[in-house]
Amino acid sequence: MSKKILLEHAHVAGIETLAVYQKMGGYESVSKALKSMSPDAVVEEVKKSGLRGRGGAGFPTGMKWSFLAKPEGVPRYLLCNADESEPGTFKDRYIMEKIPHLLIEGMIISSFALGANTSFIYIRGEYRWVLDILEKAIAEAYAGGLLGKNILGSGYDLDLYVHPGAGAYICGEETALIESLEGKRGNPRMKPPFPAVKGLYQCPTVVNNVESIAATPWIINNGGEAYAQIGIGKSTGTKLISACGNIKKPGVYEIELGLPVKEFLFGEDYCGGMANGKKLKAVIPGGSSVPILPAELFLKTAAGEDRLMSYESLSDGGFATGSMLGSGGFIVYDEDQCIVRNTWNFTRFYHHESCGQCSPCREGTGWMEKVLHKIESGHGESKDIDLLWDIQRRIEGNTICPLGDAAAWPVASAIRHFREEFEWHVKEPKLSQERNYGLLNKTVEALY
Amino acid sequence: MVDFSQATKDQIKIHISKYPEGKQKSALIPILHVVQKENKGWLSVPVMDKVAEILQIQPIEVYEVASFYTMFNLNPVGAHVLEVCRTGPCMIVGAEKIVDHIKNRLGINDGETTEDGLFTLKTVECLGACGYAPMLQLGDDYREHLTIEKVDQLIEELRGR
Numbered sequence: 001m002s003k004k005i006l007l008e009h010a011h012v013a014g015i016e017t018l019a020v021y022q023k024m025g026g027y028e029s030v031s032k033a034l035k036s037m038s039p040d041a042v043v044e045e046v047k048k049s050g051l052r053g054r055g056g057a058g059f060p061t062g063m064k065w066s067f068l069a070k071p072e073g074v075p076r077y078l079l080c081n082a083d084e085s086e087p088g089t090f091k092d093r094y095i096m097e098k099i100p101h102l103l104i105e106g107m108i109i110s111s112f113a114l115g116a117n118t119s120f121i122y123i124r125g126e127y128r129w130v131l132d133i134l135e136k137a138i139a140e141a142y143a144g145g146l147l148g149k150n151i152l153g154s155g156y157d158l159d160l161y162v163h164p165g166a167g168a169y170i171c172g173e174e175t176a177l178i179e180s181l182e183g184k185r186g187n188p189r190m191k192p193p194f195p196a197v198k199g200l201y202q203c204p205t206v207v208n209n210v211e212s213i214a215a216t217p218w219i220i221n222n223g224g225e226a227y228a229q230i231g232i233g234k235s236t237g238t239k240l241i242s243a244c245g246n247i248k249k250p251g252v253y254e255i256e257l258g259l260p261v262k263e264f265l266f267g268e269d270y271c272g273g274m275a276n277g278k279k280l281k282a283v284i285p286g287g288s289s290v291p292i293l294p295a296e297l298f299l300k301t302a303a304g305e306d307r308l309m310s311y312e313s314l315s316d317g318g319f320a321t322g323s324m325l326g327s328g329g330f331i332v333y334d335e336d337q338c339i340v341r342n343t344w345n346f347t348r349f350y351h352h353e354s355c356g357q358c359s360p361c362r363e364g365t366g367w368m369e370k371v372l373h374k375i376e377s378g379h380g381e382s383k384d385i386d387l388l389w390d391i392q393r394r395i396e397g398n399t400i401c402p403l404g405d406a407a408a409w410p411v412a413s414a415i416r417h418f419r420e421e422f423e424w425h426v427k428e429p430k431l432s433q434e435r436n437y438g439l440l441n442k443t444v445e446a447l448y
Numbered sequence: 449m450v451d452f453s454q455a456t457k458d459q460i461k462i463h464i465s466k467y468p469e470g471k472q473k474s475a476l477i478p479i480l481h482v483v484q485k486e487n488k489g490w491l492s493v494p495v496m497d498k499v500a501e502i503l504q505i506q507p508i509e510v511y512e513v514a515s516f517y518t519m520f521n522l523n524p525v526g527a528h529v530l531e532v533c534r535t536g537p538c539m540i541v542g543a544e545k546i547v548d549h550i551k552n553r554l555g556i557n558d559g560e561t562t563e564d565g566l567f568t569l570k571t572v573e574c575l576g577a578c579g580y581a582p583m584l585q586l587g588d589d590y591r592e593h594l595t596i597e598k599v600d601q602l603i604e605e606l607r608g609r
Contacts (some may be wrong), residue, residue, distance in 0.1 A: 075468075087535045087574040118468070125481065125519045126575050128588040161466045166477050168574065177528035183476035183509075185516040201471055242579055244537045250579035288536060288574075328576070337540050345536045350575050357514075 003230055005218045005238045006211065007254045009097045016133065020369025021101040027146055029220035032362040033109045034154035037220075042113035044217060048224025050236035055081055055172070055209030056287060056327040058311050061216075061226075066198040068114055069204040079118040079181065080107060080213055081174040082123040083165055087288035087349060090323050091240035092210035094128045094252040096123070100137035106213035108146060109220055111158050114206055118159045121210075122177050122190040125147030125166040134162050169353035173401045174207035175199075176355065187355045188401035211240055226272065232258030235310035239325070245332035248272035261285075261307045261314075262299060265332065278334035282417075285314050286326020288346050289406035291413030292339070293323050319413065339421050340432070343414040344372035350407035358399040365407045372411075375422060385422045389415055450494040456486050460502060472503050476513055477505070481519055489529060490521040510592050518572060526561040528606045531585040534571040537578035546582045547571055553603060562589035566607065 014020035021027070033042050047062030068076060084092045096103055103121070103422035111119045123131050138160055141147045149157045162207040163181055165171045170178045173188035177244065178200050182287035199205020215237060219227045228236045241264065244250045249272040255264060265280070266273045274280055284290060300306060302321035307313050314325045333342070351365035368391050371384050399405070415422060425432040452460070459482045460475070467474040479499055480491060487495050491514050500507040514520045521529075532547050547558070550569055554562050561568040577583040582591035591602060 025546070084576050085574060088537050090576045090578050090580075093576055124576065125477070126585060126590075129590075135560050163466075163474075164478055164481060166481065167519035167572070168517050180477065181474055182471070183473035183503075183505075183513065185512055201468065244578035244581065245540055250581075252579065331537050331540075331578070333540060342536055342540065345534070345539050349535050352573050 003238060003256045004231070004254050005227075006095060006102065006214050007098070008360045010094075015099050016101070016137065018101060018137070018144055021099070022144075025221075026101050026217075027108075029103050029217035030105060030108050030146060031152055033112055033220050034156050035153055039113045039115055042220060044107060045219055045224040046113070049188050049215075049219045049227035050224075050231075050234060051212060051215055051219065051227065052311065053233070054211035054215070054255070054328070056086065056289075058325065061208060062195070064208070065110075065114060065206060067194070068206055069197045070115065071204070073202050075118065075201075076114055076116045077200045077203060078107065078111045078114050078206045079174075079177065079200065079205060080119070080121040080210055081172060081177060081207050082121050082127070082210045083177060084127075084210070085124055085169040085172050085353075086327045086329050087346070088244055088284060088331040089242055089327045089329055090244075091242040091252050091289050093127060093130055094240065094242070095210055095214050096127070096134055100134050101141070102214045102217065103134070103210055104137055104141050104146075106216045107160055108141075108151065108158060110206075110208065110213050110216050110288065111160075112156055116206075117157050119161075120181060120200075121160070121162045121183055122171070123162055123164055124171075128164070131162050131164055138162065159277050167398050168355075169349075170355045170401070170403060173403065176401065178205065178208060183447040185355070187357050188403075190400055214318065216256040230256055232308065232310050233312060235312060235325075237307070239328055240350060241309065241328040243271050243330040243332070244335035245330075246275050246278060246300065246337070247332045248275050255309055257308075257310045258313075259309045261309055264309055264330075271330075271332070273423075274332070274334055276334070278336060281335045281337060281425065282333040282339065284323070284329070284333075284410075285309075286333040287329035289402075289409055290326040291319055291322070291409050292323040292333075292342075292417065293413070294417045297321050297417070298323075305361070315445055319409070320416075322414070338376075338432075339414050339418040340372065340376050340425050341413055344369065344376045346410045347407065350403065354403060354407070358404065360395045360398040361404040361407060364395040367391055368407070368411055375425050376432070378425070378433040380422075380426040380429070382423065382426050384426070385415060385419065450492075452483060452486060452497045452498070452609075456482055464503075473505055473509070476503060476505075476510065477517070480510075480514060484520060488527075489525045490523060506514075524561070525570075527566050528586060529568045529570055531570045531572045533573070533575045533577065533581070533583055533585075535574040537574070538581040538583065541581045543582040545596070546584070546594050546599060547598055553600070567603070 009024045051061045052058040100161045168186045170176045171186040176186040195205040264270045280295040301316045347369040351369045356362045392411040395404045396408040463475040463478040496510040582594045583592040
């Protein structure tokens with residue numbers, strides 16, 4: 001079994017309560033950091049750990065923290081991004097539901113490191129019951145002297161609030177999240193200025209994913225170097241992978257980075273292999289935005305090496321033959337699934353979720369949705385496939401925020417790796433329609 | 449003139465207190481959730497105007513937010529809103545069949561409400577329950593691992609409430 005850092009105590013009865021959480025060693029990092037470390041020393045440990053942002057981008061957390069501007073007399077804010085909306089991703093919910101105090105503990109030491117005295121957890125509005133779990137845990141932490149004024153007699157003050165969103169994928173983008181927290185539409189901001197300089201209320205702000213913040217207590221307790229020894233190369237530590245789709249055991253798994261993908265997908269400790277005796281057709285390893293890979297390229301790189309669950313290995317080959325670890329939203333497709341239908345579905349998602357600020361994204365996502373629907377519903381022409389390629393290329397890189405890229409990549413990768421299947425839809429409109437719920441297609445052989 | 453219940457007013461006050469002075473607009477989304485619940489699941493113009501008055505902002509600042517976020521309904525809805533996820537991970541394990549079944553069973557299309565005002569069907573995008581799919585949201589709860597039988601049971605259960 002892989003090393004557990006985040007979910008080690010997730011199944012202890014009553015772990016959602018302060019008493020049990022503390023009995024299992026919870027909040028030790030708070031007394032260690034607040035009583036014996038300087039804020040800069042905390043930042044230094046996180047830097048040494050090599051922890052990378054777990055929301056999807058994989059940017060080093062400690063480095064992000066070190067960019068925070070510190071003008072005199074201006075408040076700073078730490079915002080926890082619990083907007084979790086990337087299709088295929090449901091890992092942050094797991095942490096917050098099972099061990100809410102782990103996130104609160106991480107928020108305290110991270111806020112201390114950044115010199116923030118007010119912090120917010122921005123949670124997607126649909127996770128209403130999770131918000132209640134968090135607020136209950138926060139109330140316990142206040143009562144236990146872990147939040148509020150003069151925490152554990154250290155002189156450090158912190159107020160922590162939970163703020164709900166209301167159904168908008170775009171609010172997972174950090175500047176859209178800030179706008180939303182200010183009570184506005186979730187329209188991403190132009191950068192620069194970056195949030196580290198002008199974020200919430202135009203004050204210096206750091207936005208971190210739930211899982212990144214939840215990793216900090218272990219790092220403070222055990223040291224950044226110890227964390228860096230877990231994992232492989234620059235993919236240090238453990239990662240939560242939320243596995244779904246046509247597998248035997250969908251769910252949230254904590255893995256040590258570097259685990260072979262074969263072991264994760266087929267191993268009994270993890271996904272347990274394909275459901276219903278079907279064969280593997282394709283995998284999206286890091287949430288709907290990252291490129292889809294056909295079975296053979298998912299299991300082995302183009303160079304023939306076994307792929308690993310790490311930032312580097314999953315992106316080996318670039319977008320030509322690789323993908324990304326992303327948010328860890330692991331979606332598995334069996335031989336019965338229709339790639340055209342799936343791509344149409346995702347494009348509809350991005351069209352629905354585009355904030356509408358930038359024309360390439362606002363118009364392009366809707367255009368791609370229409371063209372894909374045309375192909376999927378049996379009215380496609382072969383020039384439509386080239387048209388799709390052209391549209392996605394003109395969206396990518398031409399928008400304020402990464403939603404444009406996120407909408408373009410699934411289309412590009414689907415055409416790149418499954419062009420024959422798009423062509424089959426065009427050539428066999430009747431057959432493709434009869435198989436609208438996605439039945440085995442004729443032209444692409446399932447390989448495993 | 450719209451007025452809110454004392455319980456709602458108390459909740460509004462708590463929400464406003466979480467944000468720095470002068471930044472009360474931050475409480476807009478949390479407040480809209482609260483008043484939508486009191487107003488039978490939707491936001492009417494008078495309700496939104498009242499919120500604008502409380503927060504000392506322009507009504508348009510409330511409308512533009514209410515219309516941006518999918519959880520806010522700008523038209524009346526049924527007593528029970530079945531919000532079925534239709535995004536990829538749910539689709540590949542049968543969400544379309546669940547949606548079709550609800551449509552047939554209740555005789556309504558996506559976005560419509562049954563004549564008796566009991567049910568509204570709303571298909572929604574990813575709710576973060578991909579591993580427990582297919583699923584739907586019902587008020588503050590998720591119903592996961594759905595089957596046709598479970599949907600039938602749920603509809604009967606809700607009719608009996």
